[in-house]
Amino acid sequence: MEILKVDNVTFRYPDMEKNVLQQISFSIEQGSFVVLCGASGSGKTTLLRLLKHELAPFGKQTGQIYYNEKSLDEWDTRLLTTEFGFVFQDPDNQIVMDEVLQEIVFGMENMNIPYIEMKKRLSELVHFFGVEDLLYKQTSTLSGGQKQLINLLSILLLRPKVLLLDEPTSQLDPIAAKELLQILERLNNEMGMTIIIVEHRLEDLFSMADKVIMLEEGNIAYEGKSRDVIKQIYEKDDKSFLPYVPSVSRLFLATEEKDPRKVPLNVKETRTWLHNRATKITNNNQEIIPFERKTETILKIENIYFQYEKTLPFVLKDCNLQIQKGEFFALVGGNGTGKSTLLQIAMGILKQQRGNVILREKKLKKYRLDELAHTFAYLPQHPLAFYIEETIGKEMERIISKHQIENGKERMARIAKKLNVDHLFDRHPNDLSGGELQRATLACLLLSEPEVLFIDEPTKGLDPISKEALAKLLLPLQKDGLTIFMVTHDIEFAVQYVDYCAILFDGQIAAEGTPEQLFKSNYFYTTSINRATTSINGPEVLTLEEALKQWQ
Template structure:
């Protein structure tokens, strides 16, 4: 039975001459698990919001959406609230109460259910999601992963038939993201709830989908099973940009000119690797290290940022968030800070940027104490910061006006301003978004737009908090190239990220945060290859079969060596 039927849907945002959704036709059966994929800005989030009346954006709409045979726009508000659940990218935008238990009960109270029913459902959800131990905590005490799980539990307490999720793991560390997605699978499998999900990190979700919907410039260009859509995207004659977002086993298989059915899971990828590499000589099994990412020697003069014994807490009586953090960031390097939610990564960036005042320890920029700087002067001349929430940088009604705002108070001629805006817009591929309201942009587009504002400052130090969230694999490759060019021009980049694959591909060094401190540092290969869980998909796929594998290109390199060896 069809739960959702979309017929000839077209949509344009207010004052936009471009269709965000173009003649969309899609049927979703009850109980299906549907994954939407496509490049940033292709219309995925806009389409999802059209399935929830309360979130549907303002603009020009035509066509029809039927929910269980009823026009969605005429659906009773109570029925819409209880039967259609929506999980946003950022749980902070959705959580409305101060206590965990109250958040679980809030939606049920809004529906006017009796106290006994509310208690029963709340206790059931708390048990199902395993949140009994923090049931009475303040929401403010929760990590990002816990908040997103609470958000999902509160929605599930209302017993929805349709669960819509828009990039729900974008702010979660890899382990928390995998656990969250496993909960979604469980809800779909055990409760039969229809799931419609969009994700850019599709490594852990691709194989679970009943069907995958591929979108491109507001249109649906393919609706197939995961394997079939993977084959379409991997077409050697016309490789789709989403190829770089496909699961690592599929990408390796296709890059190695594999024949037959492509693996889409780590388990299948390991079977393929055993069959194709088990007979390799020990010489071929050992990948030559990437010399550009080997540990380098630095002097004190190379130190751009230094933290010495930093201790920080948000309140005098609260526990310490940072516990004696020592860190050095060197000139012209990209240092990626990784670790679980709530370990102190973003707090550390706040200390460097001057937003958080450490009660012990010192911060040095270019070997000078930050306290000796006027912060405003420091930011104008040296430092650019992209916060975790890009929306906090937008203050104007169009993106173009927001970019122009960067130059307020600066002695930059009009022609130079226009040229800089034109150049950065082209580099970040946001030219067509300049007349849009920043809040109408997708999550990935907002990331690009916020980064554009930072780059317009021409900073020598760039601090980034989760800059790749919501961005597709193809543009991540472009972003890596942008960072490389910035480093060549003398820019130092410090980046907090949950994106293991991006860090492995682009970082000069990685640092692991745990329990308020740094527990390990090293080059990407040193940092990831010894781990079991906190490592790249290529490493998981080949561990015990090949040695020292970090990236897709490592496996492809060995494949080519093998072919040449056999010749």
């Protein structure tokens, strides 16, 4: 039975010349699990918000959206509020109360649901999710995964028929993200709930999806069952969408077995296929290239203790780490372990209670602020917070003036051209796409010729193509001598591009080494390709490229 129908919908934001959505049409069956993906700016979030009537963006829309064969405009707004649930990308943007229990029942109270009914629903879902121990905690103390779970629970208490999710895993570590997706799969399988999810992390979603819809510049590029969509992409050799296909599926299709009907969509199916062809390994003697870490230490973190308030536990305790000059370093770990805290201590934004940060054999606190401003640069999670001026060009001019940069105009032109942002000088930061904003902010930061670039979750919310573009920006900068200190949840990105990693756990560095040393032996905290190929009569691999050398 058809529950949703999008009929020839076109949408344009005010003051924009181009339509964000262009004559979009598709239908969704009741109880379906639908994955909506595509490049940043392709119209995914706009389309998702149009389905949630009270969140629909302001602009010009043509065409109709039907829910149970009736236009959304004909439905009672109050009823639609409970029929459609919406989970946002950033869990903090959805939480309004201080205590978990208050947050969970907030929506029911607003809808004037009787107390007896509220209590009944609450007891049922709290047991279903197993969150009894969280009810009386402060929401501010929860991890990102717990916050997103609480958001989901508060929405489910309204008993929606359709659940809409806008990149719900983008702020979660790999394990928390997988746990959230497993919950969504349970809701779909056990409760028959219709789920529509916008995501860039697709490794685990293709196997769950009944339908995949891929958008490109406001148009539907591909639509259908997961294997059918993969088949279409491979038959067209569509380089724009190949990176969206799960790596385990790409491994299969890169071998001589080209039948898309048999393509594995997850680790389990891939392991079954590989076991059946284990004798066909082409190179079982993988050459081991010894790793030599760079020898000059630029930044040393010694015996750091840090707590945000005296009454709160220590976030970091006796934490030690060193960063070598010219290396690309990644700090990984679960939500709430203190990664961003450690990064901000390393650059002097936060002050530790005990311990020292050493920059080139001199304590950080001995440097003047202007010296640190020329040595360090910081690309935050939300680059918009960086800007003071109204245009990119004016912001770069402000930085040149503030830091008294010699030959500033020439340097500005050279960097802008190198990072392909010279055409953005007259644009407001709010008007840029995520990738454009990231490039522009990086250009601003490089004006002062920093020695160390600190980056906090740079791949958050980026599509696969944008991640590749980010790497193409960072790697040449590293080659030119820039030291990069990155905090990330993106294991796949770290494995592909960084030199050295460390895992932060329980306030300390639990392990460190090259990506190969750190992730190949892991069981959960590793790549899909590693989980799919480990212990199958061949060397362990982390990336698709490594796997292709062994299994083609």
